Amino acid sequence: MSSGSTLTEIVINGISRGAVYALIALGYTMVYGVLGMINFAHGEVFMIGMFACVYAMGVFSVAWGDHVALNLGLGIVVAMIFSAGYGYANERIAYRRLRKAHVLAPLTSAIGISTFLQYFIFLTVSKEKVNFPRYYSDWLTSHGIHFAGVQVTYLQLAILGLSLVIMGALYFLINHTRLGIALRATAQDQLMASLVGIPVDKIIAFTFILGSGLAAIAGVMVAMNNNVLVFDAGYRVGLKAFTAAILGGIGNIPGAVLGAMILGLTEAMTTWGFGSQWDDVTTFAMLMLVLLLRPRGLLGERVADKV
Amino acid sequence: MTSRWRAYLLGILGIAALTFPFLWLQLVPDFNRDTIGVAWAPLHGLQFFIDLSPVFAIAFLIWLGVQLNRRMGWSTALAANPTWQSAARRWTHYWAWGTMPIVLSCVFFFSASSLSLFTTVGIYMLLALGLNITVGMTGLLVLGYAGFYGFGAYFFALAQQNLPYFPWWMAAPLAFFLGGGAGYLLGLPCLRLRGDYLAIVTLGFAEAFRELMRNLSNDDTDSSTRSPFLQELAHIFDTGGDKGIILSDHSTFGRMAGLTGGQVSYVITALVLFLAVFLVQRLYHSPVGRAWMAIRENEVAAAAVGVPVVQMKLLAFSLSAAIAAVAGVLYGAKDGFVSPDICAFQQSIMVLAMVILGGLGNSYGALLGAALLYLVPEYLKLMPSIIGGNPVLSAIVPGFVRDSLQHLSDYRLLLFGGVMVLMMLYRPQGLLGSRRRKTEMLHK
Numbered sequence: 230m231s232s233g234s235t236l237t238e239i240v241i242n243g244i245s246r247g248a249v250y251a252l253i254a255l256g257y258t259m260v261y262g263v264l265g266m267i268n269f270a271h272g273e274v275f276m277i278g279m280f281a282c283v284y285a286m287g288v289f290s291v292a293w294g295d296h297v298a299l300n301l302g303l304g305i306v307v308a309m310i311f312s313a314g315y316g317y318a319n320e321r322i323a324y325r326r327l328r329k330a331h332v333l334a335p336l337t338s339a340i341g342i343s344t345f346l347q348y349f350i351f352l353t354v355s356k357e358k359v360n361f362p363r364y365y366s367d368w369l370t371s372h373g374i375h376f377a378g379v380q381v382t383y384l385q386l387a388i389l390g391l392s393l394v395i396m397g398a399l400y401f402l403i404n405h406t407r408l409g410i411a412l413r414a415t416a417q418d419q420l421m422a423s424l425v426g427i428p429v430d431k432i433i434a435f436t437f438i439l440g441s442g443l444a445a446i447a448g449v450m451v452a453m454n455n456n457v458l459v460f461d462a463g464y465r466v467g468l469k470a471f472t473a474a475i476l477g478g479i480g481n482i483p484g485a486v487l488g489a490m491i492l493g494l495t496e497a498m499t500t501w502g503f504g505s506q507w508d509d510v511t512t513f514a515m516l517m518l519v520l521l522l523r524p525r526g527l528l529g530e531r532v533a534d535k536v
Numbered sequence: 537m538t539s540r541w542r543a544y545l546l547g548i549l550g551i552a553a554l555t556f557p558f559l560w561l562q563l564v565p566d567f568n569r570d571t572i573g574v575a576w577a578p579l580h581g582l583q584f585f586i587d588l589s590p591v592f593a594i595a596f597l598i599w600l601g602v603q604l605n606r607r608m609g610w611s612t613a614l615a616a617n618p619t620w621q622s623a624a625r626r627w628t629h630y631w632a633w634g635t636m637p638i639v640l641s642c643v644f645f646f647s648a649s650s651l652s653l654f655t656t657v658g659i660y661m662l663l664a665l666g667l668n669i670t671v672g673m674t675g676l677l678v679l680g681y682a683g684f685y686g687f688g689a690y691f692f693a694l695a696q697q698n699l700p701y702f703p704w705w706m707a708a709p710l711a712f713f714l715g716g717g718a719g720y721l722l723g724l725p726c727l728r729l730r731g732d733y734l735a736i737v738t739l740g741f742a743e744a745f746r747e748l749m750r751n752l753s754n755d756d757t758d759s760s761t762r763s764p765f766l767q768e769l770a771h772i773f774d775t776g777g778d779k780g781i782i783l784s785d786h787s788t789f790g791r792m793a794g795l796t797g798g799q800v801s802y803v804i805t806a807l808v809l810f811l812a813v814f815l816v817q818r819l820y821h822s823p824v825g826r827a828w829m830a831i832r833e834n835e836v837a838a839a840a841v842g843v844p845v846v847q848m849k850l851l852a853f854s855l856s857a858a859i860a861a862v863a864g865v866l867y868g869a870k871d872g873f874v875s876p877d878i879c880a881f882q883q884s885i886m887v888l889a890m891v892i893l894g895g896l897g898n899s900y901g902a903l904l905g906a907a908l909l910y911l912v913p914e915y916l917k918l919m920p921s922i923i924g925g926n927p928v929l930s931a932i933v934p935g936f937v938r939d940s941l942q943h944l945s946d947y948r949l950l951l952f953g954g955v956m957v958l959m960m961l962y963r964p965q966g967l968l969g970s971r972r973r974k975t976e977m978l979h980k
Contacts, residue, residue: 267732284557287564287574295571314554321547323957331977333677334960336732337892340679341956344885348950353558353584363570464881468743471736506751513744520737521725 237377239497245385247493248392249454252447253470254477254485255399256316256440262480263416263436264328269339270319271444272467273346274312278445279452279462280354281311286365301365308445315346316441317434325430343464351460359458366453388450395443396486403482412436416480465509469496472516478529487527559584587940590916591951639806643799651802655870657910658805659863664890664902665812666859671888672897673820674852675832676727677735680742681887684857686879688715688864690749693781693874694773704789704869708808708862715861719854727849739881746879753777780875788872801870808866812859816899819855828852832897833976882949889952892959895966897973904968909952917945 253275260268285307289300323342327335366384373382403409414422415432423429451466452458473492477484492512499511519526557574559581564573605611614620643651663685670676688711695710696702726737752770775781789801819825827848830838839845868874877883886909894905920938923929959966964977 267736281557283563283572284561284574287572288557288561290571291573295569311554314550318551318554323961326961329978330960330964331675332732333671333675333896334964334977336677336735337888338957338960340885340888341953341960343953344949345953345957348947348953349555350558352946352950353555353580354563359563360565362565362572365571367570468739472740475733475736506747510744510747510751513740513747516740517737517744520733520740524728524733 235501237379239501240494241376241379241381241385242500243494243497244490245388245454245493246496247473247490248388249447249451249489250466250470250473250492251486251489252392252395252443252450253466254474254489255396255482256444257471257474258477258479258482258485259436259440261474262482263412263433264324264335266324266332266335267339267471268319268324268437268440269336269467270323270343270346271316271440272463272465272470273343274316274319274441274463275444275448275451275467276350276458276460276463277315277346278308278312278441278448279458280350280359281445282308282449282452283359283361283458286362295364297365297368304365305446305449308449309442312441312445312448313438316437316444320434320437325433347460347464354460356460361452361456361458363456366456369453370456384450384453388454391446391450395446399439399443399482408432408435469512472512472519475516475526476519478526481526481528484526484528587943587947589940590944591947636810639810640803643795643802648796648798651798652870653911653914655798655802655805657907658802658809659866659870660887660890660910661903661906662805662809662812662863662866663860663887664894664906665809665816665899666856666863667887668891668894668897668899668902669816669828669852669856669859671891672895672902673825673832674828674849676849676853677732678738678853678856679735679881679884679888680738680740681856681860682879682881682883683738683742683745684715684719684860685864685867685883686742686745686749686876687718687857688861689868689874689878690775690781690864691715691861692865692868693783694775696783697774697781698772700784704804704865707865707869711861711865712858715864716854716858718861719857720850722857723850723853727846727853739884742879742884743881746876749775749879750777750876753779775876778876780873780877783868783872783874788869801866805866805870808862812862813899813903820899824848824851829897885949886952889956892966893955895968895973896964896977898966898968901966901968905966909955913945913948913951916941 253271256271256274257268260266260271282304286300286304289296289303319339319342323338324335327338369384369387370382373380373384373386375381403412411422411427411432412435414425414427415429419429422432447466448463451462469492470489473489474485475488476491477486477488479485492515495511495515496508499507503511560576560578561574562577562580564575565571566573642654646654663681667678667681670678691711691714692702692704692707695707722738722741726734752773752775789797789804792800795803820828827838827843830841830843831845831848835845864878867878887906890905890909891902892905893909894903895901919941923933923938963969963974965973
């Protein structure tokens with residue numbers, strides 16, 4: 230293999246990883262932007278999306294047979310609904326009452342929810358890895374187009390295309406709609422927003438639902454790409470997406486996408502240079518370096534401590 | 537009132553709908569065509585609830601106790617009672633002199649397996665005590681505490697690999713200073729970060745450390761590591777990868793002064809624990825402790841009145857890291873085996889749950905939390921054999937309860953997660969927390 234095609238391979242691999250991280254990182258960053266808290270359970274919402282999709286496809290195939298496109302499409306929709314439901318439930322049960330509490334309280338509660346959900350799936354669904362049904366993902370992962378001597382699978386293209394469309398839609402939603410204005414107002418000052426008639430509770434719940442839905446899409450994509458589902462998948466991927474969000478400047482939506490792309494490319498290069506078992510070390514080393522050298526991230530603004 | 541009940545009903549229905557597929561359906565993979573189906577599995581979901589039935593029973597009893605207490609006002613009456621007040625104060629002042637002989641004499645009365653269990657509890661108590669310094673006293677959330685624990689354990693294991701006859705009594709003090717140094721170095725740049733960022737950096741540290749220990753392996757033949765530097769490093773420090781390191785008998789707890797290895801490990805752990813409690817309590821009631829408290833309550837105000845915020849935070853951080861490193865050495869010397877699992881995230885969560893359950897900022901609370909969260913599941917696991925041995929109990933207790941008690945240790949982490957959420961919602965100050973701590977936690 231020539232070095233040119235290796236480079237292309239790294240770049241394509243990195244960008245498609247980055248696109249997945251971006252979808253998850255958006256959830257972290259939106260919640261942080263609005264509430265100023267790290268939603269530690271976001272990775273678990275992503276994992277729930279994976280499993281909900283497989284269950285839904287199972288139900289559909291029992292109900293009306295194996296129609297690949299129909300079942301997969303509906304599966305993604307069901308995964309989004311379930312993830313959104315879990316995201317909303319987390320907010321309603323574990324975070325809403327702690328909104329005015331010390332920083333430690335909601336963070337601890339989020340870690341609790343995250344552990345709870347992981348082991349709920351561990352105990353009820355499977356302690357082992359579950360294989361994603363190949364029948365549905367085969368065509369997407371084994372066919373593709375040739376680009377500069379490298380095969381790009383349809384799945385990678387789909388990940389990239391879907392991410393671009395979603396990010397565009399999100400950008401439009403936040404900057405050009407009434408809902409987006411309400412969201413930004415809530416992020417700035419909850420009290421003032423409520424005084425001008427913005428339903429703050431509903432806006433915050435909406436943020437969680439939106440972020441969780443995006444995480445579900447990422448979950449299905451990752452499940453198809455890696456072919457396995459496991460109860461602690463959300464923890465690792467979630468941590469990486471979180472790193473991406475911090476890298477770009479948490480609370481900043483374009484920053485999350487930029488950070489995710491940088492992270493994806495770095496990981497692809499690490500895999501190429503050192504071997505895939507060093508991925509995680511690089512990610513965490515990068516996370517620490519960014520936090521130490523530029524805690525506000527690449528595109529973040531400096532925030533003063535509130536007294 | 538009715539709208540409140542309607543909200544509860546809707547909530548329960550919603551949760552039932554969200555958990556429905558995971559509880560009541562089972563995945564049936566079709567391996568021939570690589571597709572998937574589901575099957576209706578009511579027993580599977582029922583089993584989940586049956587296994588949790590002892591937990592529901594305990595939760596109901598706690599709820600009943602809280603309600604009764606609220607109606608009768610027992611705790612307020614007790615707190616207002618002057619004899620009780622002075623007794624409680626005297627107890628917390630002089631407890632060590634009273635309990636030390638009792639704890640140490642246990643070594644002669646318990647079996648080897650119980651002593652091993654108690655030693656493990658002691659190590660967790662040490663960890664909870666150390667974590668409490670940062671999370672509880674100073675208000676810095678550390679999520680990667682197991683990283684320091686693993687640091688101590690691996691320091692010991694790697695040192696005894698390279699220096700034969702390197703004993704535990706030399707490793708423990710060295711680990712204290714090295715662990716403290718590691719905490720200092722990590723804390724130095726981190727502590728200017730805001731609370732939640734600090735949590736993530738420490739988490740990243742623990743994960744990176746764990747991955748490093750997993751991958752620095754010499755005998756990994758199919759290793760795809762291509763960097764010569766890393767390969768060279770693995771030659772010097774061979775961690776054995778996922779398989780871990782088995783320590784030599786010369787380094788671990790052995791026979792000493794007529795006691796067996798297990799008894800020695802119990803006595804040493806107990807002594808270290810007493811020393812640590814004494815040290816931490818002395819510090820907490822000194823100006824240092826006041827400074828920590830001030831930082832926890834309001835960092836900006838503390839800095840304004842002249843508290844050296846950075847130094848005090850660093851002290852708290854490195855002290856807690858040092859205690860964890862010593863706990864790591866004790867663990868290695870007790871079990872004679874160190875693997876990357878000891879710095880897993882679950883360990884950090886477990887210790888954090890202990891601190892939160894016991895009471896943030898209260899050393900005795902941390903000890904209580906560690907004892908409860910470690911011993912209760914262990915003893916519940918032993919319950920079936922106790923029930924089986926007793927004819928009266930085995931006649932009363934139905935069989936499914938016995939089975940569920942046996943399964944309960946699988947549910948440990950699920951329960952830890954639940955405990956953390958419930959404590960934050962209903963009793964943020966923990967079991968032994970003060971009212972003052974509650975106000976602190978509930979307001980920014």
